[in-house]
Amino acid sequence: MPIFQSLFDIIGPVMVGPSSSHTAGAVRIGLAARSIFGEHPEEVNITLYGSFAHTYKGHGTDLALIAGLLGFSTESVEIKKAYEVAAKRGMKVQLYTSDELTEHPNTVTLCMRKGERALCVTGISTGGGMIDITDIDGFDVHVSCDEPVVLVFHQDRPGLIAAVSSVLAKEDVNISQMEVSRKERGEIALMLLATDIEIPERAMRAIEAIPDIGPIVYLSALKRDADALESQLEG
Amino acid sequence: MYIEQYKDIVSHCEARNKTLARYFLNHEIDLGDQTEAEILQQMERNLEVMEQAVALGLEGVKSFSGLTGGDAKRMHEYMTKVSPLGDSRYFEAAQNAVAINEVNASMGIICATPTAGSSGIVPGVLIAFRDRLGLSRRAQIDFLITSGGSGIVIGNHASLSGAAGGCQAEVGSASAMAAAALVEAAGGTPSESGHALAIALKNLLGLTCDPVATLVEVPCIKRNAIGAVNAIVAAEMALAGVKSRIPVDEVILAMGSIGRMMPVALRETALGGLAQTPTARKIDRLLKEQGTVDESDF
Numbered sequence: 001m002p003i004f005q006s007l008f009d010i011i012g013p014v015m016v017g018p019s020s021s022h023t024a025g026a027v028r029i030g031l032a033a034r035s036i037f038g039e040h041p042e043e044v045n046i047t048l049y050g051s052f053a054h055t056y057k058g059h060g061t062d063l064a065l066i067a068g069l070l071g072f073s074t075e076s077v078e079i080k081k082a083y084e085v086a087a088k089r090g091m092k093v094q095l096y097t098s099d100e101l102t103e104h105p106n107t108v109t110l111c112m113r114k115g116e117r118a119l120c121v122t123g124i125s126t127g128g129g130m131i132d133i134t135d136i137d138g139f140d141v142h143v144s145c146d147e148p149v150v151l152v153f154h155q156d157r158p159g160l161i162a163a164v165s166s167v168l169a170k171e172d173v174n175i176s177q178m179e180v181s182r183k184e185r186g187e188i189a190l191m192l193l194a195t196d197i198e199i200p201e202r203a204m205r206a207i208e209a210i211p212d213i214g215p216i217v218y219l220s221a222l223k224r225d226a227d228a229l230e231s232q233l234e235g
Numbered sequence: 236m237y238i239e240q241y242k243d244i245v246s247h248c249e250a251r252n253k254t255l256a257r258y259f260l261n262h263e264i265d266l267g268d269q270t271e272a273e274i275l276q277q278m279e280r281n282l283e284v285m286e287q288a289v290a291l292g293l294e295g296v297k298s299f300s301g302l303t304g305g306d307a308k309r310m311h312e313y314m315t316k317v318s319p320l321g322d323s324r325y326f327e328a329a330q331n332a333v334a335i336n337e338v339n340a341s342m343g344i345i346c347a348t349p350t351a352g353s354s355g356i357v358p359g360v361l362i363a364f365r366d367r368l369g370l371s372r373r374a375q376i377d378f379l380i381t382s383g384g385s386g387i388v389i390g391n392h393a394s395l396s397g398a399a400g401g402c403q404a405e406v407g408s409a410s411a412m413a414a415a416a417l418v419e420a421a422g423g424t425p426s427e428s429g430h431a432l433a434i435a436l437k438n439l440l441g442l443t444c445d446p447v448a449t450l451v452e453v454p455c456i457k458r459n460a461i462g463a464v465n466a467i468v469a470a471e472m473a474l475a476g477v478k479s480r481i482p483v484d485e486v487i488l489a490m491g492s493i494g495r496m497m498p499v500a501l502r503e504t505a506l507g508g509l510a511q512t513p514t515a516r517k518i519d520r521l522l523k524e525q526g527t528v529d530e531s532d533f
Contacts (some may be wrong), residue, residue: 003390003391004386004387004390004391005266005351005387006263006266006268006387006440007260007263007278007380007383007384007387008281008383009273009377009387009475010280010348010349010382010383010384010387010395010412011278011348011349011379011380011382011383012277012281012344012345012346012348012355014280014281014284014345014346014347014348015343015344015346015347015351016342016343016344016345017338017340017341017342017344017345017351017353018298018299018339018340018341018351018352018450018451018452019340019352020347020350020351023342038337051449054449054523055448055449055450057300057522057523057526057527058299058300058302058448058450058452058522059299059448059450059451060299060342078418079298079342080342083326104352110410125398126497127398128347137478147322192305195285204275
């Protein structure tokens with residue numbers, strides 16, 4: 001399979017500089033983390049690893065992550081003011097760097113808190129603005145945000161996976177990728193379903209109604225192009 | 236097209252009296268994601284981003300690290316007040332290329348062409364020559380389409396990434412893409428575009444990626460200037476009838492092969508070359524200590 005197929009793989013994406021991996025990808029990780037958390041965090045602890053830890057200042061990786069966490073557009077002026085905007089909107093940010101070795105050089109962990117609720121998300125930036133969310137609160141996952149994904153926290157018991165997938169089948173939503181992750185047998189597990197098309201609201205409600213299903217998070221696909229991303233955020 | 240060689244695309248176009256832009260546009264339509272009108276519209280939006288970046292860069296911007304900035308403005312003032320020694324369009328292309336890359340380093344919005352670090356070259360040349368060549372808006376979009384299609388062929392047979400193939404894969408490829416497009420915009424044949432691509436790429440073979448403090452600034456920004464000027468020379472040589480002795484597809488493969496032989500220290504890791512000079516190490520240390528640098532630090 002050739003790597004490049006579209007003219008827009010070459011002439012594009014439109015992005016905020018200076019680096020597709022250290023800046024544009026970081027915005028997307030921030031946006032993904034915010035969507036997974038589902039609300040505006042009061043406090044965020046950011047831990048940078050590897051190349052992110054060493055070069056974040058010059059690439060504005062911290063600003064890009066905060067901009068994503070704030071959920072605002074990737075316009076350059078806005079991104080540069082990310083710390084000020086975060087302070088204004090009551091989002092306390094702490095930045096840490098770690099020498100710990102990670103599998104991928106561009107790794108970041110974002111721990112978000114609002115009131116009693118807290119959630120940690122780890123993501124990597126793999127180049128060209130592409131990302132992979134690799135950990136959600138200790139659950140191993142892979143979320144590229146290139147396609148819609150539904151995250152279902154549920155009790156680890158037989159039959160639940162079939163119940164969820166049959167709801168999607170009824171709605172004619174094709175599952176392109178599926179992962180199940182759990183920490184301990186019989187405890188809380190995380191089911192991750194990537195789909196070809198956006199999942200209708202009523203399917204989400206039907207999944208929620210299944211017994212032993214905990215919180216559900218729905219992530220729309222995040223565009224890689226800054227312009228498209230912006231209109232998506234406005235819309 | 237994705238696995239086809241450039242020479243096959245050239246023969247296809249010449250046999251059917253078709254432009255490279257038409258050929259590459261047809262293939263984009265065949266992907267089935269967008270209609271012709273949508274493709275042209277998206278490409279025009281990219282062109283607008285490029286134009287805005289040049290305009291902003293010429294006003295003078297500073298990089299986020301403080302390491303670079305203001306050179307496009309200096310070049311613009313020199314060009315308008317002093318007048319360059321050579322043809323002003325060469326210098327204008329260089330100035331535009333620097334402007335876009337300075338905007339990139341300032342966390343402005345750019346269009347990666349093919350990468351962020353080499354994003355100044357194709358638009359730098361296009362914007363400097365569009366009036367001279369009387370290019371309509373559609374012809375300017377075709378310039379980007381021919382550049383993009385040429386980039387697909389280079390990327391699939393060699394590389395477009397500094398981490399994989401050194402700077403030759405980024406600035407070298409961008410320069411080759413611009414050379415092929417400039418020949419077509421000037422009325423040259425597809426075969427001449429192929430020679431321009433080959434000549435431009437050959438001139439930059441072996442170029443290493445050794446960014447100071449791993450930033451997309453030094454030497455990336457100035458290399459966009461040389462990539463732009465190199466594209467123009469290669470295009471003019473091809474238009475004059477000069478042929479590359481080594482066929483275009485062999486040049487592309489040679490670039491990929493050199494990239495694979497290149498030590499890791501010279502492929503974006505900042506472990507060798509300019510990135511390990513005493514001054515670069517000092518800049519790296521200051522950036523780690525202070526976050527940013529300024530003129531007084533050098």
